[in-house]
Structures are given as structure tokens and as C-alpha cells.
Amino acid sequence: MTTTENQANPIGFGRMLRKEDARFLRGKGNYVDDLNLPGMLHGAVLRSPYAHARIKSIDISAAQAHPKVKAVITGEILETLNLAWIPSLSHDVVAVLATDKVRFQGQEVAFVVAEDRYSARDALELIEVDYEVLPPVVDAKKALDKDAPVIRDDIAGKVDNFIFDWESGDKAATDEVFANAAIVVNQDMLYPRVHPAPMETCGAVAYMDPIDQKLTIYSTTQAPHAHRTLYALVAGLPEHKLRVVSPDIGGGFGNKVGIYPGYVLAIVGSILTKRPVKWMEDRSENLMSTSFARDYHMKGSIAASADGKILGLRVDVLADHGAFNNTAQPTKFPAGFFHVFTGSYDLMAAHCSVRGVYTNKAPGGVAYACSFRVTEAVYLVERMVDRLAQELKMDPAELRMKNLLRPEQFPYTSPTGWEYDSGEYPRALRLAMDIAGYEELRKEQAQKRAKGELMGIGISFFTETVGAGPKRHMDILGLGMADGCEVRVHPTGKAVVRLSVQSQGQGHETTFAQIVSEVTGIPPEDIDVVHGDTDNTPFGLGTYGSRSTPVSGAAAAIAARRVVDKARIVASAMLECAPEDLEWEKGRFNIKGDKSVGKTMAEIALGAHGTVELPEGVEGHLNAECVYDPPNLTYPFGAYICVVDVDPATAKVSVRRFIAVDDCGPRINPMIVEGQVHGGLADGVGMALMEVIAFDEDGNNLGASFMDYLIPTSLECPSWETGATVTPSPHHPLGLKGVGESATVGSPPAVVNAVIDALAPYGVKHADMPLTPAQVWQAMQGAPYRT
Numbered sequence: 001m002t003t004t005e006n007q008a009n010p011i012g013f014g015r016m017l018r019k020e021d022a023r024f025l026r027g028k029g030n031y032v033d034d035l036n037l038p039g040m041l042h043g044a045v046l047r048s049p050y051a052h053a054r055i056k057s058i059d060i061s062a063a064q065a066h067p068k069v070k071a072v073i074t075g076e077i078l079e080t081l082n083l084a085w086i087p088s089l090s091h092d093v094v095a096v097l098a099t100d101k102v103r104f105q106g107q108e109v110a111f112v113v114a115e116d117r118y119s120a121r122d123a124l125e126l127i128e129v130d131y132e133v134l135p136p137v138v139d140a141k142k143a144l145d146k147d148a149p150v151i152r153d154d155i156a157g158k159v160d161n162f163i164f165d166w167e168s169g170d171k172a173a174t175d176e177v178f179a180n181a182a183i184v185v186n187q188d189m190l191y192p193r194v195h196p197a198p199m200e201t202c203g204a205v206a207y208m209d210p211i212d213q214k215l216t217i218y219s220t221t222q223a224p225h226a227h228r229t230l231y232a233l234v235a236g237l238p239e240h241k242l243r244v245v246s247p248d249i250g251g252g253f254g255n256k257v258g259i260y261p262g263y264v265l266a267i268v269g270s271i272l273t274k275r276p277v278k279w280m281e282d283r284s285e286n287l288m289s290t291s292f293a294r295d296y297h298m299k300g301s302i303a304a305s306a307d308g309k310i311l312g313l314r315v316d317v318l319a320d321h322g323a324f325n326n327t328a329q330p331t332k333f334p335a336g337f338f339h340v341f342t343g344s345y346d347l348m349a350a351h352c353s354v355r356g357v358y359t360n361k362a363p364g365g366v367a368y369a370c371s372f373r374v375t376e377a378v379y380l381v382e383r384m385v386d387r388l389a390q391e392l393k394m395d396p397a398e399l400r401m402k403n404l405l406r407p408e409q410f411p412y413t414s415p416t417g418w419e420y421d422s423g424e425y426p427r428a429l430r431l432a433m434d435i436a437g438y439e440e441l442r443k444e445q446a447q448k449r450a451k452g453e454l455m456g457i458g459i460s461f462f463t464e465t466v467g468a469g470p471k472r473h474m475d476i477l478g479l480g481m482a483d484g485c486e487v488r489v490h491p492t493g494k495a496v497v498r499l500s501v502q503s504q505g506q507g508h509e510t511t512f513a514q515i516v517s518e519v520t521g522i523p524p525e526d527i528d529v530v531h532g533d534t535d536n537t538p539f540g541l542g543t544y545g546s547r548s549t550p551v552s553g554a555a556a557a558i559a560a561r562r563v564v565d566k567a568r569i570v571a572s573a574m575l576e577c578a579p580e581d582l583e584w585e586k587g588r589f590n591i592k593g594d595k596s597v598g599k600t601m602a603e604i605a606l607g608a609h610g611t612v613e614l615p616e617g618v619e620g621h622l623n624a625e626c627v628y629d630p631p632n633l634t635y636p637f638g639a640y641i642c643v644v645d646v647d648p649a650t651a652k653v654s655v656r657r658f659i660a661v662d663d664c665g666p667r668i669n670p671m672i673v674e675g676q677v678h679g680g681l682a683d684g685v686g687m688a689l690m691e692v693i694a695f696d697e698d699g700n701n702l703g704a705s706f707m708d709y710l711i712p713t714s715l716e717c718p719s720w721e722t723g724a725t726v727t728p729s730p731h732h733p734l735g736l737k738g739v740g741e742s743a744t745v746g747s748p749p750a751v752v753n754a755v756i757d758a759l760a761p762y763g764v765k766h767a768d769m770p771l772t773p774a775q776v777w778q779a780m781q782g783a784p785y786r787t
């Protein structure tokens with residue numbers, strides 16, 4: 001791994017080893033499955049073997065007779081508690097346990113609670129379910145056929161599999177641009193169904209204390225406060241009788257945003273047995289039943305002038321949402337942020353339409369390491385730009401340079417209404433090309449082609465849109481997307497920072513301490529970060545869509561500034577001078593013009609808790625809080641270049657080099673940012689080359705284990721070459737933009753563009769991900785595209 005930093009800009013507050021690694025590297029993390037409460041029982045879920053079937057009857061008597069079984073729960077029992085269905089994140093409903101029908105393979109049908117995990121699993125086999133198998137809808141394109149079986153006949157009056165129709169942009173203006181353009185290129189493409197596949201699967205331990213009637217749920221959630229409110233609304237329990245604790249989380253990537261039936265079942269199991277109940281899914285359950293990502297069938301068109309000025313873009317999307325519409329996204333945007341699909345280019349007009357359909361597949365459609373469908377949008381535009389370059393016979397880097405937004409155009413309003421906050425796009429692309437030695441690579445490619453060797457160079461330029469809210473535009477089920485932070489400074493000058501966001505491995509315990517340290521001067525080692533416990537942290541919507549730094553990071557900076565403002569008043573009382581006579585030198589206030597007379601933060605903290613008389617109306621202590629409703633999203637961006645070699649005999653793709661220049665504004669901790677980028681690049685290589693959840697025509701899931709659902713290892717990844725430019729966000733208090741998901745968003749099109757570039761001698765224009773040897777081989781044989 002090599003890193004090139006743009007020395008003109010200070011890029012970070014400082015590299016600092018991660019505080020949390022002291023426990024993670026020693027195997028001392030505390031995950032949900034590490035919890036063992038006294039008297040704890042274990043739950044297991046019986047799942048449907050069919051994609052679509054009517055439930056005629058369920059016989060649980062043999063399971064109930066198992067000596068170690070304490071409870072067997074069916075949908076019928078949940079109906080009596082009004083818990084058979086719960087609200088989805090997208091104003092639909094989700095079955096906790098199937099009552100009438102099963103609608104995807106792996107759907108939850110019954111729940112057994114037993115003395116131990118093995119007995120619970122054994123007893124599942126004693127449950128007899130009589131199914132009447134129904135024809136499944138597997139192909140999204142056939143879901144709207146007139147004779148397609150209706151999946152959601154639980155919805156009154158439903159006669160088809162249609163979910164929503166949504167559009168954005170100016171259709172008439174786009175049509176006009178296309179009618180007058182010198183060149184129009186069309187391309188169908190599929191962003192296949194993939195899975196976030198976190199290392200830790202989903203699980204919960206629920207305990208309803210029978211004495212004080214307080215329900216505690218330890219669960220793998222990225223959004224503990226939102227979960228608590230939803231539990232309160234569904235169960236009718238007051239929030240102070242509900243505590244959600246999210247201990248260490250072994251990766252989320254969007255997979256742990258929603259509430260899964262297993263969490264609810266652990267709760268019901270505890271209420272019925274009056275004992276703590278643990279439910280922890282296995283790998284296959286995670287891959288089969290929890291939120292998938294993508295599954296977007298896209299028809300793109302790009303219009304340009306003969307000399308390569310991009311004029312317009314349009315796309316028609318068919319979105320496969322599975323059996324229940326449970327995608328996690330702001331209410332206002334049924335297709336997430338897909339309409340940011342004009343990407344990083346200066347266009348005249350754009351229009352997109354998205355139709356959502358039900359199919360007999362697992363529900364979800366989460367933002368897997370992306371901000372609400374931005375990944376699909378970036379893939380679409382970056383493939384379309386490369387297709388245009390192909391048709392124009394123009395270098396794809398030159399075409400991008402010609403069309404990238406220029407710095408003076410910011411703040412820039414896109415044709416679909418997004419206001420990009422800041423950017424210096426050409427500088428980032430140039431830096432990536434310099435690190436890559438782009439011109440040399442093209443020469444090398446020409447030489448190899450002459451020898452029949454297949455080398456490809458792929459570029460992608462992406463703009464991300466991260467940090468949801470503002471809450472006037474964005475909510476999930478009516479909860480506005482704002483986040484909180486509380487800073488409390490102890491009398492000795494050490495501090496505790498409480499956050500509403502939830503780390504799943506991103507290193508918040510380190511970076512949020514660094515943010516507060518940067519503002520207050522208290523060393524980061526002296527700042528403890530608390531998160532993941534609704535009883536001990538302020539309310540907020542949690543961590544996904546790289547929103548922690550843009551939202552809670554801003555709240556932390558503002559709360560820390562409030563501490564410093566207060567410290568000035570306390571210091572002035574201690575030094576018997578006016579507050580304006582003091583000047584701030586990181587970590588202390590000095591008398592203006594005399595650095596020898598002053599007070600450090602530690603002294604001021606003691607003063608604030610001591611006997612110093614403060615001016616009237618000023619309360620003691622040095623505590624502050626902030627609820628931050630961001631004025632806009634932040635728009636990190638990046639330029640990626642991928643170099644691949646394709647074996648002409650086996651069609652195997654090897655990623656030889658990958659250059660990633662990211663701009664997320666100043667970096668709190670450049671080491672952590674690089675780690676985030678490395679992980680995201682590996683994600684992208686995986687999606688581009690090997691990951692897919694496929695189904696057979698009966699709706700059987702063909703990707704339900706890591707033998708079938710391939711994820712990349714270090715063997716498939718090159719030594720990443722990273723670089724940085726720094727364009728601060730004008731509205732974030734510290735100029736910070738999010739970065740957690742940038743690389744996952746930006747890298748797949750770079751890999752695909754590189755492979756298609758390598759296959760140019762075969763006249764290949766497009767092939768869908770994953771570009772497995774079989775898929776590449778077919779493309780080389782001129783096989784029709786599979787979308």
C-alpha cells in the first residue's frame with residue numbers, strides 16, 4: 001500500500017492508533033453472541049423451504065413435547081398479540097412469522113425457545129408444516145405481467161406486484177436534448193443482488209425484567225435509538241421501559257439498519273418465558289433472509305455532442321424489492337438517492353424513472369455501504385460515460401476531464417435538484433492519473449495488445465452524497481434525520497463524549513475523541529467515547545450512509561465549541577479579567593499579549609466545579625450538548641483507476657493495480673480513512689468480479705453460504721495505492737465530509753470499465769457483474785448480455 005498526499009493541504013488532525021483496537025486485537029470485543037445472562041434461553045427460527053406457498057397448517061405439538069423446549073411460537077400466536085406483522089421501513093408491513101403464506105425461501109415460519117441452542121434447533125425438525133406450493137415470481141421483469149401470481153394478497157385489493165412508480169428530473173427538457181444530440185448511446189445493465197455479508201451475523205438477547213417491567217434488548221443494530229422508538233410504537237411500551245444496547249458490532253454495512261423478525265421473536269420469547277432469550281442467526285440465515293442490496297435493472301441513455309460534450313442522461317429502472325418493501329431510505333425518496341445519477345458531470349438535462357416491484361425473494365434493498373442507492377447511480381453514470389467514450393473512440397480520461405464539474409460551479413445544483421457543496425474534481429482525477437502513470441499505462445496496453453495480451457485500464461469518477469438529513473427533507477418513518485452529542489468535562493479536565501451514532505468497526509471511539517480534542521485541546525487519550533446504549537446517549541438516527549462524521553461529528557464539534565465558550569467565561573472569572581481579554585491557544589486561555597498568564601483546560605475544569613464565583617446566570621461545570629440538523633448533505637468525491645489483466649485462455653480477471661484518490665475534506669485520522677478506503681475497495685472488487693445472490697426458477701437461493709456467495713480475500717486484492725485531495729465542506733463546522741462508503745460506491749465501475757477495456761479487441765461493449773470467468777468468457781464469445 002502506498003499513499004500520496006497532496007502536501008499543499010494539511011489532510012488530517014493526526015494519525016493515531018485506534019483506541020478500540022486494544023480490545024479487538026486481543027479478542028476481547030464484547031459482541032451480542034458473547035453475552036450470557038443468568039438463566040438465558042436460546043431461540044431458533046424455522047424457515048420456509050419454498051419461495052411461495054400457502055400455509056395450510058402448522059403442527060407444533062411434537063416440538064412442544066421436547067423436554068428442553070420452553071416455548072414454540074407461530075404466526076397464529078403472534079396474531080393474538082398483534083405482532084404477526086410489523087411496519088417496514090418503507091411504509092409497508094413485514095411478516096414476523098408467516099401466517100397465510102410464505103413469500104420467499106428462508107422466511108420465518110416458527111420460533112422455538114429452548115434450554116440450549118442445540119435443543120432449539122433439534123426441535124425445529126419436530127414442527128410439521130403443511131404447505132401448498134404456489135408458482136413463484138423470480139424474474140423482476142415478469143413481476144408485472146398480467147398473469148403473474150400476486151405475491152402480496154395480504155394487502156386488501158392488491159391485484160398485481162407493483163410497489164411504486166417514481167421519477168425525477170425534467171422529462172420534456174431531457175427529450176429535447178436527446179432529440180437534438182449528435183450522438184446517443186443506449187445500454188441496459190444490471191446491478192445484481194448482492195449482500196452486505198458482515199462478519200458478525202444478526203442477533204439479539206432480549207430480557208423483559210418481570211419485576212420492573214423494563215425490556216432490555218441487546219442487539220446488532222446500527223441505529224439503537226430508532227429501534228427503541230419503533231419497538232415503543234409497535235409494542236405500545238413507554239420508551240423509559242425500553243433500553244436498546246448495541247455492544248460491539250462486527251460490521252454492519254447497512255445489513256443492521258432494520259428490525260428483523262428474530263429481534264421481535266427474542267422479545268416475545270422473553271415475555272412468554274420470563275427469562276432472557278438469545279437469538280443468533282447462522283451464515284446461511286443471514287445471507288438468505290436479511291436485507292440484500294442493489295437488484296436494479298437499468299436502461300441507460302446518454303446524449304452528447306460529436307466532440308464529446310455530455311448533454312443529457314436518462315434512465316429507466318426496474319427495482320426488485322423482494323417480498324416486502326422494507327428498504328431503508330428517507331420517506332420522500334422511494335428509490336433512495338438514485339436521482340443523484342448525473343454524477344460528477346455538467347449536463348443540460350436528466351430524467352430518471354424507477355418502478356419498484358415485489359418478487360418472491362428476501363426483502364430489504366438496504367444501502368449496502370452506500371448512501372441510499374448512490375452506488376447504483378454511480379455505476380450507471382460511470383458505465384454510460386465509458387460506453388460513450390467507446391462510441392466516440394475517445395480516451396475515457398479525456399472525456400471525463402472535458403465534462404467534470406469545474407471548481408467555480410460550486411455550490412452546484414444538479415438537474416435533479418441536489419446541491420453539491422464543494423469539489424475540485426479535475427485536480428483529483430489528475431492526481432489519480434499521475435499516481436497511475438496513466439499515459440505510460442496506455443502505451444503498455446498498446447504493446448500488450450499487439451502481442452495478443454489483454455490488459456485493461458478502467459476509470460471511475462464518483463460523487464457521493466452523505467450525511468442525511470436535513471430533517472426537513474429526510475426522515476425514516478417520521479423520525480427526522482438529525483443526531484446528537486453530549487460532552488461532559490470532569491473536574492480533573494478529562495472528558496466523556498456521548499453519541500447517538502453507532503460504530504460497527506469504523507473507529508468512532510478514536511475519531512470522535514480526536515474531534516473533541518481538536519476543538520478543546522483535551523488530549524484524545526483523556527476523552528472517553530460512549531455509544532450504543534439508549535439509556536446513556538442522546539437520541540439520533542444512527543450510523544449508515546456515512547452519516548456519522550457529517551452529522552454527529554458536527555454535533556460533537558459544536559458541543560465542544562460550547563465547552564470552550566463556557567471555559568472562556570470560567571477562565572475570565574478565575575483570572576479576574578473580561579472574557580474578551582482572553583485569547584485561545586489550543587488547550588488554554590491566556591491573557592491577550594501575555595502567554596505567561598493563563599489557565600489550562602484542566603485548571604478551568606477544576607475551577608468550573610470549584611468555588612470560583614461565576615458571573616450571574618452562568619451555571620457551573622463544563623458540559624455542553626448539541627442536536628445537529630445538517631443544512632445539507634456533504635459531497636465527498638474521488639477518482640479511481642483500475643488496471644486489470646484478463647487471461648485470454650481462461651477469461652480470469654486479475655486486478656493488477658488500483659489507484660484511489662479520495663476527497664472527504666480534512667481527515668480526522670488519515671490512517672482510519674485509509675482503512676475505510678481499503679475495505680471499500682475490496683468490497684468493490686468483490687461485487688465487480690464475484691458476488692451475486694442468484695435464484696433458480698423455483699426461487700431457491702443459490703448464494704446462501706460462503707461456498708456459493710464469494711467474497712474477496714487478500715488474494716484477489718492488489719496492494720492499494722491511495723491519494724488524497726482536500727476540499728472542505730463549506731457547511732460542516734470542521735469542513736468534514738463522510739468517507740466510510742466512498743470506496744464501495746466508486747470502485748465497481750472502475751473494475752468493470754477496466755475489464756471491458758481489456759476486452760476491446762473482442763468488440764465487447766458491456767457485460768454485467770459479476771465478471772466471473774464464465775461471464776467474461778461468454779462476453780468474449782459474443783454472447784448476448786445478461787441483464
Ligand code: CDP
Binds near residue numbers: 507512666672741
Ligand atoms: O458513518 P460512518 O462512521 O460509517 O462513516 P464516516 O462518517 O464516513 O466515518 C468513517 C470513519 O472515518 C470514522 O471513524 C470517521 O471519524 C473517519 N473519518 C475521518 O477520519 N475523516 C473524515 N473526513 C471522515 C471520516
